[in-house]
Amino acid sequence: MPSEIERRNLKRVPTADELISKAAYSELASIGVVVNKIVETVRNPHSSATQLKEMIEIDPPLSAKVLRRANSAFYGIKRNITSIREAIVFLGFNTVREIALNLKVLKFFEDNKAYYSYSRKNMWVHSLAVALFCKFLYRREFRDPGDYIYSAGLLHDIGIIAEEQFTGEYFQVMLKKLNEEQAQYPTIVLAEKAVFGFTHADIGRRLTSVWNIPDDLTKAIGSHHEPFTCDPAHYRHAASIFIADYTCRKRGFGLPEPVAPDEEASLKKCLESLKLIPESIDVIFEDVKSEIESLETRGELYS
Ligand SMILES: [Fe+2]
Ligand SMILES: [Fe+2]
Numbered sequence: 001m002p003s004e005i006e007r008r009n010l011k012r013v014p015t016a017d018e019l020i021s022k023a024a025y026s027e028l029a030s031i032g033v034v035v036n037k038i039v040e041t042v043r044n045p046h047s048s049a050t051q052l053k054e055m056i057e058i059d060p061p062l063s064a065k066v067l068r069r070a071n072s073a074f075y076g077i078k079r080n081i082t083s084i085r086e087a088i089v090f091l092g093f094n095t096v097r098e099i100a101l102n103l104k105v106l107k108f109f110e111d112n113k114a115y116y117s118y119s120r121k122n123m124w125v126h127s128l129a130v131a132l133f134c135k136f137l138y139r140r141e142f143r144d145p146g147d148y149i150y151s152a153g154l155l156h157d158i159g160i161i162a163e164e165q166f167t168g169e170y171f172q173v174m175l176k177k178l179n180e181e182q183a184q185y186p187t188i189v190l191a192e193k194a195v196f197g198f199t200h201a202d203i204g205r206r207l208t209s210v211w212n213i214p215d216d217l218t219k220a221i222g223s224h225h226e227p228f229t230c231d232p233a234h235y236r237h238a239a240s241i242f243i244a245d246y247t248c249r250k251r252g253f254g255l256p257e258p259v260a261p262d263e264e265a266s267l268k269k270c271l272e273s274l275k276l277i278p279e280s281i282d283v284i285f286e287d288v289k290s291e292i293e294s295l296e297t298r299g300e301l302y303s
Pocket of ligand 2: 130157
């Protein structure tokens with residue numbers, strides 16, 4: 001029986017260019033389409049109600065999800081909301097945008113494949129936790145609704161999904177290093193550099209650029225493990241994702257990746273530069289935890 005590498009015709013590790021050319025035009029590209037539509041509704045608030053409504057109405061699973069949420073017992077008294085327009089008014093733009101984005105992105109995390117303790121399911125909960133963390137951080141600390149940062153948080157590790165899909169068995173080789181040679185490869189970035197010669201942050205940045213997603217998101221995705229390399233205009237986004245990613249991984253919502261000692265120092269630097277205190281991080285993380293628990297209780301975490 002041919003191995004996965006033979007089947008996928010991978011006799012060597014693909015270069016970053018090869019990976020991008022496969023992933024960017026694969027099914028994953030539908031993420032780019034939906035993110036761009038969502039960004040457009042944030043940019044043009046005047047037309048956003050109609051745009052959002054139209055985008056949902058032509059998508060039956062999305063319509064069903066929005067209506068189900070609007071009629072959910074979670075919101076108190078029983079309602080009978082039957083139109084998308086009513087659902088948008090009731091739930092609010094931001095909630096409906098998040099439902100749309102989550103549903104489109106979740107599709108790529110639905111697989112039971114697991115290598116070591118990596119699984120797409122873990123990755124989904126991690127991505128959602130990071131997106132929620134970023135949104136709560138922006139709202140609480142920067143008085144900003146956090147529309148863009150939620151999308152960036154949800155997509156920050158999309159490069160890992162692309163690696164898993166398009167590097168064949170080399171993805172498992174990389175995870176093996178991360179799991180069995182932790183002294184030498186304490187972070188996923190180091191294991192990726194050793195096996196692939198690129199990182200999921202590079203791949204995420206390049207993929208989202210090919211999809212014409214705005215720089216605000218692509219640059220933050222590209223620098224989420226090295227926020228200090230990001231240009232000043234996008235530093236706050238990158239540093240916020242770093243803080244969210246670090247906190248969620250360290251507190252149980254993440255890749256089974258150890259937290260490396262130098263990340264602790266970077267966290268401190270990020271918090272200082274954004275004038276954040278550790279207590280705020282604790283409060284925000286508790287909000288993330290209760291939101292995820294609530295989604296799970298309502299049966300909406302994976303659907
Ligand atoms: Fe990452
Ligand atoms: Fe992450």
